[in-house]
Each structure stands twice: as structure tokens, then as C-alpha cells.
Amino acid sequence: MADEFVAHPLITITNVIWSFSRSTHQLQILLIHRADEPFAGYWALPETTLRIRESADAAAIRLIRDKISVHVNRGSTEQLATFTDPARTPGERALALTYMTYLPTMPKLRPGYGATDARWFAFEAVAGDEQLQNGRLTFHVNQQAADLAFDHARILSVAIQRIRNKLDYQPTILQVLGPTFTLKEAREVYAPFLHTTASAIDNSNFKKTHQRLFIEVGIAHDRSRSGRPPKLFKLA
Amino acid sequence: MADEFVAHPLITITNVIWSFSRSTHQLQILLIHRADEPFAGYWALPETTLRIRESADAAAIRLIRDKISVHVNRGSTEQLATFTDPARTPGERALALTYMTYLPTMPKLRPGYGATDARWFAFEAVAGDEQLQNGRLTFHVNQQAADLAFDHARILSVAIQRIRNKLDYQPTILQVLGPTFTLKEAREVYAPFLHTTASAIDNSNFKKTHQRLFIEVGIAHDRSRSGRPPKLFKLA
DNA sequence: CCAAATAAAAGTCTTCCGTACTTTTATGCA
DNA sequence: TGCATAAAAGTACGGAAGACTTTTATTTGG
Numbered sequence: 422m423a424d425e426f427v428a429h430p431l432i433t434i435t436n437v438i439w440s441f442s443r444s445t446h447q448l449q450i451l452l453i454h455r456a457d458e459p460f461a462g463y464w465a466l467p468e469t470t471l472r473i474r475e476s477a478d479a480a481a482i483r484l485i486r487d488k489i490s491v492h493v494n495r496g497s498t499e500q501l502a503t504f505t506d507p508a509r510t511p512g513e514r515a516l517a518l519t520y521m522t523y524l525p526t527m528p529k530l531r532p533g534y535g536a537t538d539a540r541w542f543a544f545e546a547v548a549g550d551e552q553l554q555n556g557r558l559t560f561h562v563n564q565q566a567a568d569l570a571f572d573h574a575r576i577l578s579v580a581i582q583r584i585r586n587k588l589d590y591q592p593t594i595l596q597v598l599g600p601t602f603t604l605k606e607a608r609e610v611y612a613p614f615l616h617t618t619a620s621a622i623d624n625s626n627f628k629k630t631h632q633r634l635f636i637e638v639g640i641a642h643d644r645s646r647s648g649r650p651p652k653l654f655k656l657a
Numbered sequence: 658m659a660d661e662f663v664a665h666p667l668i669t670i671t672n673v674i675w676s677f678s679r680s681t682h683q684l685q686i687l688l689i690h691r692a693d694e695p696f697a698g699y700w701a702l703p704e705t706t707l708r709i710r711e712s713a714d715a716a717a718i719r720l721i722r723d724k725i726s727v728h729v730n731r732g733s734t735e736q737l738a739t740f741t742d743p744a745r746t747p748g749e750r751a752l753a754l755t756y757m758t759y760l761p762t763m764p765k766l767r768p769g770y771g772a773t774d775a776r777w778f779a780f781e782a783v784a785g786d787e788q789l790q791n792g793r794l795t796f797h798v799n800q801q802a803a804d805l806a807f808d809h810a811r812i813l814s815v816a817i818q819r820i821r822n823k824l825d826y827q828p829t830i831l832q833v834l835g836p837t838f839t840l841k842e843a844r845e846v847y848a849p850f851l852h853t854t855a856s857a858i859d860n861s862n863f864k865k866t867h868q869r870l871f872i873e874v875g876i877a878h879d880r881s882r883s884g885r886p887p888k889l890f891k892l893a
Numbered sequence: 894c895c896a897a898a899t900a901a902a903a904g905t906c907t908t909c910c911g912t913a914c915t916t917t918t919a920t921g922c923a
Numbered sequence: 924t925g926c927a928t929a930a931a932a933g934t935a936c937g938g939a940a941g942a943c944t945t946t947t948a949t950t951t952g953g
Contacts, residue, residue: 428707429665432752471664473750477741503739503754505713514709516668516754518739605901624901626941647950648900841930860930862912883921884929 431515432471434480435573437501437580438489440527440541441597446609446619447543448597449527450577451489452569454538459511460570464562466577467539471518481520488533491524497596498522502579509572519576521583523596545613585614592634595656601638603651604628633657667751668707670716671809673737673816674725676763676777677833682845682855683779684833685763686813687725688805690774695747696806700798702813703775707754717756724769727760733832734758738815745808755812757819759832781849821850828870831892837874839887840864869893 438451452464469484471477481498485491501519509517530539569577584594588611598606608619608627615622635654642650674687688700705720707713717734721727737755745753766775805813820830824847834842844855844863851858871890878886 426708428668428709428711430668430707432664432666471666471741472662473664474743475664476743477739477752500738502736503713505707505754507710507712516713518741518752603901623941623943625903625943628902630940645950646900647898649902649946649948651901839930859912859914861914861932864931866911881921882929883927885919885931887930 428514431513432477433468433515433517434471434477434484435466435468435517435519435576436481436484436498436522437466437519437577438485438522438524439544439594439597440524441606441610442527442541442543443606445543446606447545448594448610448613449541450544450547451530452540452542452547453488453536454532454540455570456532456535456537463570464567465570466519466573468517477518478520481522485522485524488536488539489528489530491526491528493522493524497524499593501576501583504572504576506572517572517576519580521580521593523594525596525599581614588614589631590634592631592656601653601655603641603653605651607631607635607654664750667749668713669704669751669753670707670713670720671702671704671753671755671812672717672720672734672758673702673755673813674721674758674760675780675830675833676760677842677846678763678777678779679842681779682842683781684830684846684849685777686780686783687766688776688778688783689724689772690768690776691806692768692771692773699806700803701806702755702809704753713754714756717758721758721760724772724775725764725766727762727764729758729760733760735829737812737819740808740812742808753808753812755816757816757829759830761832761835817850824850825867826870828867828892837889837891839877839889841887843867843871843890 440449440451441447442449451467453467455461455463455465467484467488469480469487471480475483478495478498478500482493482495485493485498498520501521504517504519507514509515527541530541532539568574587593592607592611594610594614595602595607597610604624604627605619608622608624611627612619612622634657636657637652638655639653640650641653676685676687677683678685687703689703691697691699691701703720703724705716705723707716711719714731714734714736718729718731721729721734734756737757740753740755743750745751763777766777768775804810823829828843828847830850831838831843831846833846840860840863841855844858844860847863848855848858870893872893873888874891875889876886877889
């Protein structure tokens with residue numbers, strides 16, 4: 422095979438970064454408003470470029486450190502899939518090695534290199550995932566419908582499916598809740614993937630079906646709300 | 658970021674190719690005996706190199722066409738994972754984009770370019786998967802213990818886990834049985850992943866728990882063995 | 894200080910599913 | 924014809940999932 426036919430493409434690391442707002446009780450996704458071509462002015466998943474002598478996992482972690490100044494450990498990042506369509510980028514060919522990251526906090530964002538804006542979007546607001554199925558997602562920014570850059574709507578769709586599939590045996594998405602969480606909070610994370618609301622999921626049954634995945638670690642004392650204080654759990 | 662730090666690695670397409678022997682009733686894996694360095698003389702998963710203007714999926718299919726002269730459709734090939742450790746190859750850096758392919762027949766093999774031998778190995782003989790867990794697999798060729806090239810033991814381990822996870826909701830591995838199959842044959846495919854034998858899986862219960870995945874298409878008439886003729890199923 | 898409101902845990906009951914086991918059916922072969 | 928074989932079909936039990944009810948622990952307000 423002649424060497425000139427061999428691809429040596431650019432390797433893009435694309436990270437679907439999840440978080441959770443304890444004020445709005447909603448799952449969040451991080452999107453970047455692109456400054457540069459291609460897709461300047463579009464919202465996109467945060468990306469970086471793989472460096473020599475760097476594993477893709479390390480690059481995904483570096484991406485988070487550079488863009489939002491948060492250091493995450495390896496357990497919070499997992500590989501999603503690799504997208505290789507030669508037509509997925511307009512200019513130089515680039516493979517997208519995609520990852521998912523679960524942040525236990527929701528840090529303030531400052532747009533980094535190559536971005537005019539960086540924002541947390543409520544997952545439920547972004548994703549009517551019937552739209553995501555066909556790879557095109559229109560979501561709303563300031564009442565304006567918008568598309569995602571590149572094939573990022575498709576990537577997001579794969580991400581959502583992956584999380585949904587793992588909900589019943591490896592709910593890594595719950596890492597967005599930090600080291601401990603209540604069952605209510607867990608249901609708030611589960612709900613959008615099940616096309617329902619947290620209050621529509623029976624707490625008692627939820628505990629019975631999922632407690633093998635959790636370890637009880639105490640009771641939440643600090644809350645100034647009425648009602649019986651909830652128990653705290655961590656991931657098993 | 659200075660351009661000289663950006664990786665433009667070689668893209669290796671590695672394919673875990675599964676098949677099924679209707680004479681020995683055993684699941685099979687295709688391995689290549691490498692002719693060239695690195696890892697000359699080692700057994701390895703079949704590989705090729707991604708070409709320009711070619712998707713990785715297409716490359717995985719081309720690999721099968723070139724190495725064993727079998728044309729497979731897209732549905733029989735699925736992405737597994739991407740391996741990016743800079744130390745996974747001794748010379749030039751290469752990312753491994755791995756795929757799985759399920760062949761409905763078990764074609765005769767002729768070693769192709771870069772191979773001194775190509776063989777089907779019975780999966781049960783190859784994989785004591787406790788060994789696979791740690792990424793090192795020693796299997797036996799003519800009573801000789803052998804290692805796999807590169808990180809291929811690790812790749813095989815991930816492949817096995819993936820198949821096992823999907824056994825109860827998307828048993829794509831059953832494609833090795835061709836368009837139609839009996840429940841006995843399905844159990845023969847399932848058995849090694851469940852650390853048991855086909856006869857130890859109760860046929861009646863297997864049908865009840867898995868029939869939502871199958872569609873009944875008729876009865877096998879042509880067999881010259883005693884006993885009630887089995888029904889034929891296809892994947893739903 | 895006590896009752897109402899609230900929120901979550903804990904418990905109940907029914908249905909359904911997985912599993913071990915048994916029976917029936919359909920074939921080949923002596 | 925009947926015996927062996929192999930698979931389908933059926934039975935019965937235990938336990939999990941889900942709808943619903945009761946209890947417990949807290950805040951709020953009179």
C-alpha cells in the first residue's frame with residue numbers, strides 16, 4: 422500500500438461535560454461559543470487537539486483543566502466513541518475521539534482560547550432527544566433556535582443513549598452530584614433520561630431497585646427546609 | 658499551541674472477527690500470525706491502516722474483504738473502542754480504532770499481506786478471561802503457550818466484556834449464526850460468555866427470557882438427527 | 894408549646910418475571 | 924412398534940418491580 426494513501430489525520434478530543442445545578446436542580450451541559458472558523462459563531466462541545474506523547478484520556482483531562490480550570494481525576498472521564506467520517510470537518514481531516522466527564526461542582530465559566538462564550542445549559546432545555554436522534558439538534562439560546570457545530574448534535578445523541586443504557590447498572594452520571602447525594606437528587610438526575618420528572622419517580626421503589634448501586638453514608642442535617650431529613654448515599 | 662506538539666498519528670484499524678463452527682459448535686476468533694516487525698512471529702488481531710478519504714467503518718470492512726475475501730455489510734461491523742496509549746506501539750505512534758465483526762460463515766483462510774498464517778481459534782480454547790482481565794492473554798497454539806501482539810489481549814478483553822453486556826438486550830454476536838438459528842445454537846454462542854455450557858442453559862427458560870429478541874421463522878426439517886426438530890429463529 | 898404542613902423513609906400488597914423442574918410432542922432407529 | 928433422543932410446552936415457586944399506604948422527622952405558624 423503506497424504511503425501517500427495512508428491517513429495521518431488531526432486528532433480532536435471532544436468532551437461532553439456534565440454537571441448539576443443544586444439551585445435549579447437540573448442537569449447541565451457545557452457548550453462553547455466558537456470564535457474561529459470553521460463554525461465560527463456556533464455553539465459546540467469543548468474540544469482540544471491531541472499532542473504527541475499524550476494519551477487521549479490525558480488530553481480530555483487537560484481540556485477541562487485548560488478551559489475551565491478544574492482538575493478532574495481519571496475516574497470522572499470515560500471514552501464515548503470515535504467519529505471518523507471524512508466529511509465531518511470542512512477543512513483538514515480530523516477524527517473526533519469523544520469523552521464524557523462528570524463534574525461534581527458547577528464552576529463559573531470564562532471563555533478560553535478560541536471561544537467568545539462558555540455556558541452551562543440545562544440539559545432538559547437543550548435536548549428534546551427526538552430531535553437528537555436524527556443528528557440535528559436545535560436548542561434555544563435567548564429565545565433563538567440554534568444548531569450545534571460539526572457533528573456535535575450526533576455526538577450528544579450518542580452520549581445521552583450511553584448514559585441511559587448505564588442508568589440501571591453503572592450510573593456514572595451520578596458523579597455530577599459530588600461525593601454524596603440524596604435519593605431525591607439521584608432521581609432529579611435520572612428523570613430527564615426517563616422522559617419524566619423527579620417527583621414522578623416513586624422514592625420508595627427507586628430505593629428498592631437501585632440501592633445495590635448505592636452505599637448509605639449518613640443523614641443530611643444542614644438543610645433548612647421542612648420535612649424529614651433525607652439520607653445521604655454515595656456510589657458503590 | 659505550537660504546531661509541532663500536535664499529534665498526527667498513524668490510524669490502525671483493528672478488527673475482532675467472530676465466527677461460529679457448525680461442526681464443532683464453537684465460537685471462533687480470527688487471528689493472524691504476523692510476518693513483519695514489530696511483533697513478527699506473534700499472533701495478533703487482523704489490522705489495516707486508515708486511508709485518506711475513508712471512514713474507519715469502511716476501513717474495517719475493507720480489511721475483511723482484503724484479508725479473507727468476504728464482503729460484509731455495515732450491520733455486521735460495530736465500533737468497539739479506541740486505544741491511544743503512546744507506548745502501545747514500539748515505533749511510530751499509532752492509535753488503534755477497534756471494531757467487531759460477526760461473520761455468518763466460517764470461510765477458509767489464506768494468510769494475506771504481512772501474515773505467515775491466519776487461523777480460526779475456538780474462543781473457549783483461547784480465552785480464559787481471568788487472564789484477559791489483566792490485559793495479558795496466554796493461549797495455546799499446538800500445545801505452545803503464546804502471547805498476543807501489541808495490546809491485543811487487552812482489546813480482546815474489552816471485546817468480550819462488550820458482548821457479555823449486550824447479551825440480554827442486543828445480542829449482535831448471534832449474527833455469527835447466519836440468518837436463522839435454533840435456540841440450541843444460540844445457547845452455544847451464549848454459553849462461553851456465561852462461563853457455562855450450552856446444555857446447562859435450560860432451553861425453556863432461555864426461550865422465555867430471550868424470545869422478545871427473536872422472531873420465529875419456521876422449523877428445521879433438513880437435519881438427519883433424532884429428536885424433535887427445533888424451531889428456527891432470526892434476530893428481531 | 895402544640896398542631897398543621899411538608900418531605901422523606903418505611904411498609905404493604907399485588908402482579909409479573911426468572912428459574913427449577915416436569916410433561917408432552919416429534920423425530921430417528923433398532 | 925417401541926425405545927431413545929431432543930426439543931417444545933407447561934407448572935409451580937420465590938423474589939423482584941411497581942402502585943399505593945403508613946409512619947417518622949423536621950419546619951412553620953398560631
